[in-house]
Amino acid sequence: MNIALLETGSGYWNTLIWVVTALIIGVCVLWLRNRGESRYKKDTDQTKPFLSGNPEVSKEDSHVGASHLYWGFTEALKNYYEPLVKMHTGNINDYSGWIVLVMAIIFIIIGVS
């Protein structure tokens, strides 16, 4: 038995081949990278961004906080998120209420069938 082979019922997936492929691709990427510009130096004018003449924002300020990540995603799904967040009331009565509700629903499903 090939221990690196994973049978998935309808086919198989070989980890070793995947790892080897990933290594080859990695080597290729490194090789490509080495062919790049060698005169590039850090902390000179070469690396300074040009923002229409405005001074560069300091790195600490330019870090995007966690609340602002995926802003567009949550904004687009506002209709989905609003009731969902409202559902998580944090109230103990509701916690037990949900259990009883699910019991009732399963009772209806199993009782009918």
Add this chain to the structure above:
Amino acid sequence: MIGNFPFIAVIILIGLGVYSLLFKKNLIKIAIGLTLIESGVNLFLIALGFRKGAVAPIYTQAPEGVKMVLPTPQALCLTSIVIGVATTALILSIVMVIYQKYGTINTDEIRRLRG
């Protein structure tokens, strides 16, 4: 129906307890609800073990030649009672700590963790 009256009492006890859990806003009332459910379940176990015209399963005092009630539910119920007091004590201690930190035992105000 009337023959099953202890079972009906069990259901009423459990119902009262669940009602208290769902609709009462005081944490101590919630603990009382849990105690009631627990009593109901214990009564259910003991009622299951009852046998008509039988005596307690202890040979020391039993009359000769009489059937005995089923002993297993009594053992289970004993375990369940002790577990119940442990649970109640822990819940009430946590309620006391919460009162110390939050200054309230109303469930509507104890929801800093949400969302």
Add this chain to the structure above:
Amino acid sequence: MSPLISITHIVILVIMITAAFLAVVLRDLLSSVIALAAASLLLALEYYLLHAPDVAIAEAGIGAALTMAIYIFAIRATKK
């Protein structure tokens, strides 16, 4: 089971349920805990009638006495 004992059972259960109901609905916490202890005591009596003396002693000792003491401590601590 003779009808007399049956009636005793029913009476005890009805009083117990009344006490439990009071424990849930009463506004004053102390009285509701006392109602709970009464229910517990009646439950112990019911256990005794169901021929479970072991459980009856446990319920009377733990349910009626200790649980009530614990509840009273908690109520005293959380009183406004």
Add this chain to the structure above:
Amino acid sequence: MNSILLHAPALIIALPLLAAFITPILGRFNRKTISWLATCVLGLTLLLTIFVARQVLTHGPIVYVFGATETGLTLPFGYTMPIRIIFQIDAMGIFMGLITSLVAFLAAIYSISYMEQHTGLDKYYTLLLLLATSMFGMELTGDIFNFFVFFEIASISSVALIAFRSTISGEPAEAGLKYMVVSSISALMVLFAIGLFYGQYDALNMATIASVMQFTQLDKIALILLVTVLAMKAGSVPMHMWTPDAYSEAPAAITMILVAASQASLYALFRIVFSIYNVTLNTVTVGWILIILGVLSMFIGVTMAIIQKDIKRLMAYHSISQTGYMLLGVGVGLAVLTNPVALESFGIKAMEGGIFHIINNALYKGLLFLTAGAIFLRTDTRDLNKMGGLAHNMTYTTIFYIIGAAAIAGIPPFNGFASKLIIYESVYRFNPLLAIIAMLVSVLTLASFVKVFHSAFLGPRLEQYKSVQEVPKSMIIAMAVLSCLIVFFGLFPNLIVKYIVHPAVMALINQAHYTATILGGI
């Protein structure tokens, strides 16, 4: 020596229990030794578990009868029903036992330095040992009332551990209260269901109940109660609200064990549905109930995770979502249980995926929670908005985090990919829509972990974290062991699936074998 090993199933429970009882006495004299005692005992338990696992996987199920004259004497002479408490250890039970012992051992190692500044350490370790013991009990027992007792120990000890830091702030106590209330309800409902079983069949042994199961009206009600409360304890939507509260407020090592504890409840759910009821119930309906619970958990869990700002809350929502995968895989297996062709072609594979996901989830979820604990130890905050640039100072933690995040998002060659691939492919043949939802959830998982990576580790070095150091050695060891296991499981998945997971699945499906272990004969 041999006789000691004969009693290994009992010792797995008894040793940590004895250590837990001794700890308070010992803690009075010497506070330093307690952590080492707990670690050593849990290590010993791990060895015993591995030994028992070898026995079970090579020679078949083990029974251990408490209080009988012989360990294997399940039936008293001349009778056909077991009367004593019996531990019945088959491949599925010991599979969960392995997870538990591994996780508990690593949690003890991690706690040595993580909990150093806290007071009341003797209580902490006592509760840790008790929690581990109770999980073993839930997983190994074959007696349903015994299961209830261990279930109750598990909930009480985890509540005490969740509320352990309540001397500092009020939130841990709040989380503990919520968990306590819901788990008390669930335990009482389990007890009521036990009463229903006992009243009909006069038996408490699961195999005995299974052999006489008729699926009457009362059995239906018991099934409703058991499925609901055990799914709740496993943290499935819409009864998942306690999960983020409890997971985020517990100390990191405890959160790792809580993940395993909720999986023990999941195991109990599978055990009840498969071993007690099996084909007597309406498998398609109950299978679809599990599938729907699973899909809801996957989707709502992951979408709620994306908008979280607290790192441990985010991970807690992810563990809800991962529970969904297990419910989905096993639910598909249950739905086709009465159809031999479908069961053979994809049902067993789907269950293998679901069960394999349990161990994978325990590993990478544990690793992620441990990294979150490492961050919390050094920065003293769980708020992602306040973090940034930690990769500059905490190199090891960053590497471990990347491994864990890649594994949970299902990126090859880590273990999450292996189990998810099996689930996708087999579920696709059952119902393509479900497989598509599962893949979508995987993508969203990756997205939210990229968010954590970006906001916690990347970015410039922040002023307030200039002097942050790498975490102490014992924490690194615990995380490194988990990372190695993740990579190993990812590289050689077939080894695990073939020798550990497949026997576990067959033990679940084959009810006749389960009852025959106790009652004898086929």
Add this chain to the structure above:
Amino acid sequence: MKKPVFFIAFIFFLAFMVLAAIGMRPFGEPSISNMDDYFIENAQAETAANNVVTTIVFDYRGFDTLGEGTVLFTAVVGIVALFREVAK
């Protein structure tokens, strides 16, 4: 907003609990009692104690009792940990 939903669910819950109570075998007439009859018949000979309940609690199901003592122990440790003194 959610109150009525929970109330309806509560009614359904009560309904199926009542179904359980009605569907249970008649009170006081256990149909099968193999396990308990074994206890009643053999407890004295096997364990030499007169109280059958105690023999079950400490002998036949002694492991449960260990668990029960552990529950109490756990609760005590938990309560003491909750109210522990904070140093410094």
Add this chain to the structure above:
Amino acid sequence: MIGGMSRIVRTMTTLIFGFILVYGFYVIAHGHISPGGGFQGGAIVASAFALLLVTYGTDQIQSYLSKDLLSILESTGLVLFITFAFLGLGATFFYNFVSNSGGLFGSPTTIGVNPGDLNTGGTIALMNMAVGLEVLAALGVIVLTMSVAAETIQKKEKQ
């Protein structure tokens, strides 16, 4: 609660306390022949502690009944209990190795209805005592801790 109760109540309590204690230990010791056992007896003794706490107030009681002593007793009870279980390992965990063996608690009982003999029961009697010790100490610790905590919280409120 803080000041305790009147002198009459105190005297009565002291009297009753002894009786409850004796009854509790009786119930523990006769667990295997009459209704009762470790749990019931332990609970009765612990309720006697609760009675003392209510009448005398926590401050006075704490000097007699220290929490440390009780928690050591509790652990000891459980360790004894699990040790009896371990001693059965010749056969299995929890094997009743004492009963019907002669010796202390080892004499066989007559089958059928009989008044009972204290010297029977084997490990059942021993375990009853261990559990009784554990339960009385555990419940005592619970009651004591909670009453002390309640008093501390009350005092903080007043300030």
